[in-house]
Every structure is written in structure tokens, then in C-alpha cells.
Amino acid sequence: MLAEKKYTTQLAAGLGMVPETFELLRIWEPGMNPSALADLAVQTGIFSRATARRVRNLAAEMFAPRYLTHGGEVASRLRFLISRRFPQDGLLQLFFLQTARAQRILADFVIELYWPKYSAGATSITKLDAENFIHAALDNGRMETRWSESTTHRVSGYLLGCCTDFGLLDGGAAHRPIKRFSIMPDVSLYLVHDLHFSGMSDRDVVNHGDWRLFGLETGEVLRLVHTLSHDGHLVVQSGADLVQISWKYRSMEECLNALTQR
Secondary structure: OOOOOOEOOHHHHOOOOHHHHHHHHHHOOOOOOHHHHHHHHHHHOOOOOOOHHHHHHHHHHHHHHHHOHHHHHHHHHHHHHHHOOOOHHHHHHHHHHHHHHHOHHHHHHHHHHHHHHHHOOOOEEEHHHHHHHHHHHHHOOOEOOOOOHHHHHHHHHHHHHHHHHOOOEOOOOOEEEEOOOOOOHHHHHHHHHHHHHOOOOHHHHHHOHHHHHHOOOHHHHHHHHHHHHHOOOEEEEEEOOEEEEEEOOOOHHHHHHHHHOO
């Protein structure tokens, strides 16, 4: 879930790191910490062109904050989905979700800049747009210390590159074309159960900020949950301030099994 945290420059470790995430998930085992994962990655040579220091940065600054929180629960889920040949587009959206949860700067950039431009019919996002976003964040105290202009310039590029890696933007230099982007049904099923099994009330599930990463407000989330109900995954009743969901799956493991048996 989105956390209240200060912005960092950790996206520099590798932006979306999509191919690297697949490789690290392939060799990671439950209970393996970032240091042990880095050691194994170096030993197996999966990143043959990277230095040992680079591999350690990937494991500690990119992989661990995104996938090894809560005892590696997310990494275990993703390994299971990969083993059952879950669609790669869906995995990419789950990687996006986890990266935005770990990096508040990316989450805010998507929610506060990308989606308003998308909704307004803009065709691209520029480097200047990203720099202006960071300048506003600096003025609002979202960094521990005020960043230099050179850091602001670099991080603006990281934000654009990360959104490109996850399919929100297309490639480009000064202007990155905005791509059509919407949450996949399987990802919505994953997310609604992920929030539920974290201990949230039904009302909090549909109001959660994670949905905004996919451009969805509460009314749209409710319609999406009703669609999941029609597909037989749950039963929902809603009206006025009432949201009540009857959950078919008793654990996240049951939900993952349902996702991979369709």
C-alpha cells in the first residue's frame, strides 16, 4: 500500500528494472535476504555485464524495497504467478504497483501529473513537466533535504524512464507520448484481495489510494468490483455509504490459484 514517505533518488538504481526483476525472481528463494540474493546473482552470472557492486545495488535498492517487504511475501506471489505462466502484461502492472508503493515519488508523479494529463487529452509528458513536478514537491517539503538542480534534472528523467518501462509512456527524448493504460481484470482481482487480506474494511478497500495509480476513483472501483462479482469471484452490495463484500477466497493463495486456473 502507498506509504507516507519522503522522496528518494533510488529509481536511479534501474528505473522499472523489468528484465532484471524477472531474473532476480527466478533465482530468489523464500528467506533469502538482499545480500544473499546479490551473492547468488554474481555467482550465477545472470548479469554478466554488470559489476558486483552494480548487482548489489540492484538487489538492495531496487529489488528489496519493492518485493522483499513483509518477509518476501510479494516475491513469493510473483514467483508463483510466473511459474503458472501468468500473462506478462499483468506481471508488468504488478511490478508497477510494487514500485509505486516503494517509491512515493513515482506514485505521486503518476497520480498528480500523469493521470490529470491523460484525462485532459494531452498527448505527451515532457522533461520540463517532470522537473516542474519535482520543484513543486521541493516547495512542499517532500524531500529530506532540498535537491540540487542537477539532481532534479536527473530524477525527472528517471520518472519518465520508469513510466516508459511500465507502459504508461512511449519512448522519446524531450517529449514522451502518453500511452493508453488501464488496469487489467486479473490485476484488479489481485489488488482487491491484496488490500482485503492486509486487514482493511470493505469500504477502505474500495477507497484505497492504490487504485489511483491506475486512474480509478472510488465510483470506478465500485463498478470494477461489481464486474468481479458478476464473474463469480466475490459478492458485493453497495449503496450510499455502504460497501459490503462477501469474499469467496479465504486466502491470497486461493486468489492466486484462481488467477492461474482461468
